[in-house]
Amino acid sequence: MTVITCIDDFKRIYRRRAPRMFYDYCESGSWTEQTFRENVSDFDKIRLRQRVAVDMSGRSTATQMIGQDVAMPVALAPVGLTGMQHADGEIKAARAAEKFGVPFTLSTMSINSIEDVAGATSKPFWFQLYTMKDQGFVSSLIQRAKDAKCSALVITLDLQILGQRHKDLKNGLSAPPKLTLSTMANLATKWRWGIEMMSAKRRHFGNIVGHVQGVSDAADLGAWTAEQFDPTLDWDKIAKIKEEWGGKVILKGIMEPEDAKMALQVGADAIVVSNHGGRQLDGALSSIRALPSILDAVGDKTEVHIDSGIRSGQDVLKAVAMGAKGTYIGRAFVYGLGAMGQQGVTKALEVIHKEMDVSMALCGRRRIDELGRDILKIPADFEGRWAD
Numbered sequence: 001m002t003v004i005t006c007i008d009d010f011k012r013i014y015r016r017r018a019p020r021m022f023y024d025y026c027e028s029g030s031w032t033e034q035t036f037r038e039n040v041s042d043f044d045k046i047r048l049r050q051r052v053a054v055d056m057s058g059r060s061t062a063t064q065m066i067g068q069d070v071a072m073p074v075a076l077a078p079v080g081l082t083g084m085q086h087a088d089g090e091i092k093a094a095r096a097a098e099k100f101g102v103p104f105t106l107s108t109m110s111i112n113s114i115e116d117v118a119g120a121t122s123k124p125f126w127f128q129l130y131t132m133k134d135q136g137f138v139s140s141l142i143q144r145a146k147d148a149k150c151s152a153l154v155i156t157l158d159l160q161i162l163g164q165r166h167k168d169l170k171n172g173l174s175a176p177p178k179l180t181l182s183t184m185a186n187l188a189t190k191w192r193w194g195i196e197m198m199s200a201k202r203r204h205f206g207n208i209v210g211h212v213q214g215v216s217d218a219a220d221l222g223a224w225t226a227e228q229f230d231p232t233l234d235w236d237k238i239a240k241i242k243e244e245w246g247g248k249v250i251l252k253g254i255m256e257p258e259d260a261k262m263a264l265q266v267g268a269d270a271i272v273v274s275n276h277g278g279r280q281l282d283g284a285l286s287s288i289r290a291l292p293s294i295l296d297a298v299g300d301k302t303e304v305h306i307d308s309g310i311r312s313g314q315d316v317l318k319a320v321a322m323g324a325k326g327t328y329i330g331r332a333f334v335y336g337l338g339a340m341g342q343q344g345v346t347k348a349l350e351v352i353h354k355e356m357d358v359s360m361a362l363c364g365r366r367r368i369d370e371l372g373r374d375i376l377k378i379p380a381d382f383e384g385r386w387a388d
């Protein structure tokens, strides 16, 4: 039995167990992958201040995100095709998040449907919306999320058009996988994945197949998805969706102070500083480098969350000490799920929690509300000096 001590341990097991096309789908960024790499490496540039002789008893990582109690300031990010990484992946990840006491966000492009996840959990989860050209379909997704009692709508703003990830094209990514010779050769080595997948509730995009006329198989769906994302999305449309939803709204994919101010104007309850894990605009700053200027612009007026590049509890601590009210993990939970299902997600959350708790204590702090930039050493040129 492998002893798991850090998130990277899961990645190694996940790589062995998951079909190559799904591992590559997760472990890629767009184009040169510069932003994908820097999301992670820029966290390392921030250092922590070690403090001593401070009473570290009675610590807690509990706090709130958008007014909801969370065991630590970490949510599971929306990740498409999670149910291809492991059979019934969305259900398993949602259950692990619920038990741990952190929010789970279901992607529009999930395999398990909104109703599947609602039926398998007992607390509200968050639903992530991609805006599509088909307004009727968007409205029906919103209604289904309301019926499922989702407690927040996360609207993703940075995917009106798809960034290119080379490996997805080369692997012919599809859900379920199309059986070419090379896919079959690879699947033959992933017998455990295959056996579990045979009894999975679904193998297609559960929020879409059966809910949109004319979409009944994956081949149709690929074409439909490429055509369907709405290139005309603007702030007026976002305001209308917010009104239609009527509940808490989180706007995801904000990287510039000007956009953060616009998000404020449409009344976002929170924004997520995110570059989609380096999967969209390659060459964008890492999220952690973009965070300070966005906090300066809107940090006292709305909740600022962050994702992209978080692989440890120390990364969470750094982001929160900098001023973020919450963080999201994408790949870090997928590695756990792909390696060992629900237990792997639970364990990934435990790893991150422990790293955060111990680091917080060694920085001389006991609670989230005691965290501030004074526990960090941030390089003087961290945000970069760019010509206007």
Ligand SMILES: Cc1cc2nc3c(=O)[nH]c(=O)nc-3n(C[C@H](O)[C@H](O)[C@H](O)COP(=O)(O)O)c2cc1C
Pocket (backbone or CB within 6 Å): 025, 026, 027, 039, 077, 078, 079, 080, 081, 107, 108, 109, 128, 156, 252, 274, 275, 276, 277, 278, 279, 307, 308, 309, 310, 328, 329, 330, 331, 332
């Ligand atoms: C495999 C994969 C699929 C993703 N699918 C979605 C999605 O369907 N909707 C969305 O808003 N973001 C999606 N994202 C972006 C994540 O929500 C999040 O922004 C990103 O994973 C954060 O970076 P990290 O993986 O370094 O933690 C996806 C990310 C990955 C890795």
